[in-house]
Amino acid sequence: MPDGKEKIGRRRRPPRVALIVLGGVAVLAALLWSAWVLTPLPGDTRPVDPLTAPVSGEANTTARDRGSSVQLNQVPDHVVRAVLAAEAAAPAPEAGVTLEGLARGLWFALTGRGTGDFAITQRMAAGQHPQDHSFPRRVADVAVAVKAALSRSPEWVLERYLNVLDLGGSRGLQAGARAFFGKDVQELSVSEGAYLAAAIRRQDPAGDAASAPVTDLRARWRAVIDAMHRQGTLTAPQAAAQRFPATLAEDRAATRRSPATRPASAGVSAPSGGAGPRIVAATGPATGAPARAALTSAPRKTAKVAKVAAPGEPAEPRRKPARRARQNCPPGSIICLENELPGNPPSEWDVVGAGSPDIQGYPTQISVNHGDTIDFKINTPATDYRLDIYRFGWYGGMGARLITTIQPSVPLPQTQPDCVSDAATGLVDCGTWAVSASWAVPATAVTGVYEAKLVREDGTAGDSQILFVVRDDQRSSAVVFKTSDTTWQAYNRYGGNSLYFGQPANRAYKVSYNRPITTRGVSNGPPNYFFNSEYPMLRWIERNAYDVGYISSIDAVVRPGLLLGHEALLSVGHDEYWSEEMRDNFAAARDDGVDVAFFSANEVFWKTRWEPSIDGSDTPFRTMTCYKETLANAKIDPSPQWTGTWRDPRFSPPSNGGRPENQLTGTLFIINGVVNDAIQVPSQYAAMRLWRNTSIANLQPGDVATLSSGTLGFEWDNQPDNSVAPPGLARYSSTTLSYTNKVLLDFGSTYGAGSATHHLTLYRQPSGGGLVFGAGTIQWPWGLDAVHDRDGAPIDIRIQQATVNLFADFGLQPATLQTDLVPATQSTDTAPPTSALTAPAGGSTVVTGRSVTISGTASDTGGGVVAGVEVSTDNGASWQAATGFGPWQYTWVPQTAGDTTLLVRAVDDIGNLQTTLDSRPVTVVGSCPCSLWPSTTVPAVLAQPDSRSVELGVKFQTSQEGAILGIRFYKGAGNTGTHVGNLWTSTGQLLARATFTNETATGWQQVDFPAPVQVTPGTTYVASYFAPAGHYALNQDYFTSARVNGPLTAPTSTAAGGNGVYRYGSGTAFPTSTYRSSNYWVDVSFSPTSLFPSTSVPAVVNASDARAVTLGVRFRALVPGTIRGIRFYKGSQNTGTHIGTLWSNTGQQLATATFTNETASGWQQVLFSTPVRIDPGTTYVASYNTQVGRFSYNQNFFTTQYNSPPLIAPASGVEGNGVYRYTSQNLFPTTTYKASNYWVDVVFDAD
Incomplete structure (x- = not known):
């Protein structure tokens, strides 16, 4: 008892009890005898006619024009077997009577409950008078059932039962067949018969069949099919082949026909333009967010009239709404039936902010299955308070409905112990509190988001809210709404810490579900809580009576089966915190064919993990852990799991991050x-x-x-x-x-x-x-319903209709669509669109660093339209979105030389993706002088606020011989003063230096060294510049991956021992420090000097041919420059004097020189006395003459073009390449043989 007193027991009086029992038995026996004598059996010639019998739940109405009775021989055997399977009966009807069965029948008659061998007979008797549930009527029904069982055949009983069974608005199989499928019972298929069997409704003990819970027809239908298989009616393949049938009332098949237009909910008028009703307080007009009246209440018990008043307004009674007629709902629509009930205004169920700090609590589990019990732990000094249980929904625009009121289960006031905490992680856990109240959730409770509103009744005003989810694990709703409760908790500061506030790092690393949620009451908290986006989405879904079920984020972790078997899953609002399990489970449901809608943004951003509570109970999944290692720039979570952003790859492996959420x-x-x-x-x-x-x-x-x-x-x-x-x-x-x-x-x-x-x-x-x-925005629901936290614009009928359209393509249909919206049907388009390339031409040559326009066409003839075109420039390894849907184009700046294939594919507006692809081969050649980044590149941070003098640099390598011509850097506003560019070896030896002049205000700057600096392939160098005023450009975490452009590579920070280097100081100096793999946007200008690397070795070093010969190569430069000399590869037998020559393509000698100081073998080089300027794109010939032959060669080398940007050697089939001429004199070579390469090269300097 609340006052702690115990009742004093009374002496038992067995004689009086015995007399009462005997008297009751005598009265019951008399009633049964009277009923036996006075009550006739239903007519033998015809069962009760559903044409004139009152319909269950519809007083004073009949089923006229809904059907007619049928004889048992007119009902297909598979339909009869389906009904018997639904009744959990044996394969043959159990109409006989036994003492045990009679006892069960008597219990069923008196309580409305019962199954087994007497159940069908009893229901047949009760079905003759579906509106009369009085006690005498039930006694008479027992007598009728016993008479029938003793004097009539099972077939007689079954035939009458099949004509009176209750299908929720239709009575009898024939009426149900016409109402649900528009056909006679003789035409029903196996799945349709099972559907009607699953739809049979039982009367509850109170006698109100219409108020009995409507169970999930899909789940019951499957149970009937399974039972028919167990009974032998269906084989296993036959049972597996059955599909849930479409009905006239609620079509779940692909066509998804919408219900007819329905009247608006009673008592609600929609303003013009489709805007829905707004909930307002009595003290003022509507605003963009629900008005919240202050709540006052005098001390009272539940039995007393509760008064809730806004300031200055007279109090109105608070009462649980009475049931009202459910005229607008089709059979089976639980959400529609629920929302037809009157709701309660926000002035009764809402609170201001997080509510009163002196009465706060939380549920011991964030969700509960209906039929189970949920406990609440509450901390308050109140000597009297109550818990009002509300369910959120539409309810004619009221937004919630009072379900019940419960009282604390402990003496008051209840003193709660302190919460426990962990200073190292900032975790605050109030699981030490004792249970204050409990609610045994009825098995009839409709799934949804619920609230326990705590209201003080001890003379001190105070209230707050506890939100939780009621699940329905036994039914498979069409769509599942997952709450974003992980985000509610991440921003929850109760106890002083959240993942954004407090200790130990200006934030906690762990937060507990064992806390009251005060997110709505802190600065910037409302956008991160239920009432900003989830609530308006919920209101709209329930307003239109979609078949929705609800789960929490934790359910998506620990109960993955709840994500399967639905048409769709919904992520709504600010769904920011996801664990590995939740992401994997959502992906598994998607892969299994479940559609997913992310009406959210910043979703799947922070990666979390779960731990038990620290309150001593070790309750699993009560602690959410997120060290936000991305902010720490280090692996600080002691677990090997990554708990930074999902996209952050820097420490994975060995951790498990680096999985961007858009995957x-x-x-x-x-x-x-x-x-x-x-x-x-x-x-x-x-x-x-x-x-x-x-x-x-x-x-x-x-x-x-x-x-x-x-x-x-x-x-x-x-x-x-x-x-x-x-x-x-x-x-x-x-x-x-x-x-x-x-x-x-x-x-x-x-x-x-x-x-x-x-x-x-x-x-x-x-x-x-x-x-x-992917909506890609948190507040898409603001367009669906205007009642939410924070001000917003009116609802947008375009967003409402678009959501109806999307849901239809998901296979979802509303039971009661708003009258100002248009029903939508599911797409039947399965044909992908087509696309084709028109430019560039196949076999084209394009140049690195220069823009190439890839263009083409796309079309769709399958019933949709093209909704995207994607282009691949690397033979399908990656794809990029093009611009345009019919004619389309994509601008490509090639970065890497070599052969590649262009591909294109199109997608239509229902996601059908082209699989037969158009393709074109192209050759990419380098364009040098070249740099790591093209001049079109713009840093993420143009000018860092840091104003200290600093040297900034980048480590790089080349893949071929060449020269560094100068240094480049990106200049942002504030990066003023004199800048000096430097080239260093990896150990800090200065190779070249130059001062920048004629700079622009911002953008890329370049200075050339007085002389090019030759560099060795594969060797690391450092390019840097000195910024006296700081304000440098910056991209953090850039060198977690390498940057490659043509012959230049900036390696990863890991591979280079740190990349993105700097050094603070008053003057230029070699930079060695690194921070977060940052790119400070320093670059080089590089020019390769030859066709072939010095590491190249011919296949045949010494030919057997010993005749004097001139050997050469045709080549072109892609950029203007000069030829400084000739190179060739010498075998050990290729002795004597060698002469190098540069020719025009027609044989005009442009320069010649004799090789000196040769080595015994390997690459030899001679420089002309005067470099020769050449034109880009013009073909020239480089040659050398040997008097002894014994040259080096590779046959079939020039079957394709050889590229060494900015130099190329064309294929032999184009102009003839690999040229020679037998002669003792130095004459122009013109003959070719088997596209051979005789390993002649040039020394080239680009301008």
């Missing part, structure tokens, strides 16, 4: 909040099926539709073409915006100035996987 979601976080912008839809997206039946579909060329303000926010994603982007990403919109300090510049630490582009996206997982929609 799953299609989108990648880019804009940090808070922003409240609008999604834009240019006219080129108007034909996409997402926008059908909206004004966007009518956009004219050049028009741009702008959706409601706030729908692009409060954080949003972009869609990069990174290595893990899903193939075939369809885009439905395009919005490009610039910000001064909100663009993510690295893996998750740094935000600064820049621009980003947002797209609504969709892709189809290959090999039978599901569709994945």
Whole structure:
């Protein structure tokens, strides 16, 4: 008892009890005897006619025109067997009577419960009077059942039962067959018969059949099919082949026909333009967020009338709403039936912020299955308080419904112990608190997000909210709504710490679910809580009565089976914190064919892991751990698991990060909040099926539709073409915006100035996987419903219709669609679009560092439209999005020389991806002088605020011989003063230095050395410049991967012993320090000098031919420059005097020189007395003459063009290459043989 007193027991009086029992038995026996004598059996010639019998749940109405009775021989055997399977009966009808069965029948009659051998007979009797549930009627039904069992055949009983069974608005199999499938019972298939058997409703003990819980028909249907298999009616293959049938009322097949237009919910009027009702307090007009009246309450018990008043307003009674008629709901729509019940206004269920600090609590589990018990731990000095249990939904716009009120289960006031904490991690765990109250969740409770509102009743005002999820693990809803409770907890500061605030690192590393959630009450907390985006999404889904179930984020971790078997899964709002298990389970559901919608942004950003509580109970999955190692720039989590951002690859392996979130979601976080912008839809997206039946579909060329303000926010994603982007990403919109300090510049630490582009996206997982929609914005639900935390624009009917369209393509249909929206059907388009390349031509040669326009066409003839074109420039290793949907183009700047293949593929607006690809081979040749980065490259940070004098550099290598001509760097605003460029060996020896002159205000700057510096392939060098005023350009974490462009490579920081080097000081000096693999945007100008590396060795070093001969090579330069000399490879037998010559392609001698100081073998070189200027693109011939033959060669070398940018040697088939002429004189060579390479080369200096 609450006062702690115990009742004093009374002396038992057995004689009185015995008399009462005997008397009751006598009265019951008399009633049964009277019923036996006075109650006739139903007529033998015809069962009760459902045409005139009242229909269950519809007083004073009949089933006229809904069907007619049937005889047993008219019902297919498989339908009869389905009914018996649903009744858990044996293969033959159990209509007989035994003493045990009679006892069960009596119990069923008196309580409305029962199964087994007497159940069908009893239900047949009760079905004759479906509206009469009085006790005398039930006694009479027992008598009728016993008479029938003793005097009539099982077939007689079964025939009458089949004509009175309750199918929720239709009585009897014939009526049900017509109502659900529009056909007679004789035409029912096996799956349709099982559907009707699964739909049979039992009367509850209170006699209100209409109020009995509607169980999941899909799950019950499968149970009936399984039972028919066990009974031998269906073989295993037959059972496995059955498919859930489509009905006239609720179509779950591919066509997904929508219900007819339905009237708006009673008591709710929609303003013009489709805006829904707004909940307002009695003290003022509507605003963008639900108004919240202050709550006052006098001390009272549940039995008393509760008064809830806004300031200055008279109190109104608080009462649990009475049930009302459910006229608008089709059979089986649990969510519709629930939301037809009257709701309660926000003034009753809402609180201000996080509520009163003197009454706070939390659930011992974030979700509970209906039929189980949930405990609450509450900390308050109150001597009296109550817990009002509400379910959130539509409820005519009220937003929640009072389910029940419970009282504390302990004496009050209850003193709770202190929470336990861990200073090393900042973890605060209040699991030490004792249970204060419990709610045994009824098995009839509808799945949803629930609230336990704590209300003080001891004379002191105070209230708060405890949110939790009620699951329905026994049914498979069409769509599952996952709450973002991990984010609620990440921002929850209860106890002083959160993952953003407190200790030990200005943030905690761990947070506990064993705490009250006060996120809504702290600065910038509301955007990160349920009422910002999840709540308006929930309201709209339930307003339209989609078949939805609810789970928590923890359920997605520990109960992966709850993600399977649905049409779709939803991630909503600010769904930022995901563990490995949750991501893997979502991906597995997607791969299994479940569609996924991410109505979220910044989703799957931080990687978490789970630990038990530290309250002494070691309860699993109560501690969420996230060290945010990306911010630490180090592996600081003692677990080998990575707990930084999902995309951060720097410490994986051995950890398990480096998996960008767009691999799953299609989108990648880019804009940090808070922003409240609008999604834009240019006219080129108007034909996409997402926008059908909206004004966007009518956009004219050049028009741009702008959706409601706030729908692009409060954080949003972009869609990069990174290595893990899903193939075939369809885009439905395009919005490009610039910000001064909100663009993510690295893996998750740094935000600064820049621009980003947002797209609504969709892709189809290959090999039978599901569709994945990415809104890429947290506040898409703001367009669905205007009741949410924080101000926002009115609802946007275009977003509502687009969501209806998307859900239809997911196989989801509303039970009661808003009257101002248009029903949508599921796409039947399975044919992919086609695309083709028109430029460049196959076999073309393109140059590194120079823009190439790849273009083509695309079309779709399968019923959709092209929604994206993707181009690959590396034979399918990676793909990039092109611009345009019919005619399209992509600008390519080749970076690596060599042969490659261009590919193109198109995707349509339902995710069908082209698999037969058009392709074209091209050859990429280098363009030098060349650099690591083209002049079009712009750093992430143009000017770091650091103003100290500093030397900044980069480590690099070349893959071929050549010379460094000079130094380059990117200059941002503030990077002033005199800059000096340096080239160093890896050990700090200065090789060259030059001072920059004639600089521009910003952008790339370059200075050339007085003389080119020859470098050795594969050797590491350092290029640097001195910035006296700091403010250098920066990309952190850049050298976690190597940068390769043609012959130049900047190795990874790991491979180079640190890359991105610096040194603070007042003057120029060799830089050696590194930080976060940063790129300070220092570069070189490099020019290769020859066709062949000095490491090249011919296949045949000494030919057997000993005749005098002149041997040569045809070549071209891609850039202007000069030829300084000739090179050739000498075998040990190739002795004597050698003469090198440069010729025009027609045989004009341009320069000649005699080799001196030769080595015995290997590469030899001679320089002309005067370098010869050559024109780019013009063919020349380099040769040498030997008097003894014995030359070196490779046959079939010039069958293809040889590229060594900026020099190329054309293929022999073009002009004839690998030339020779037998002569003792130095004459022009013109003959070719087997495309041989005689290993003649030039020394080239590019301008």
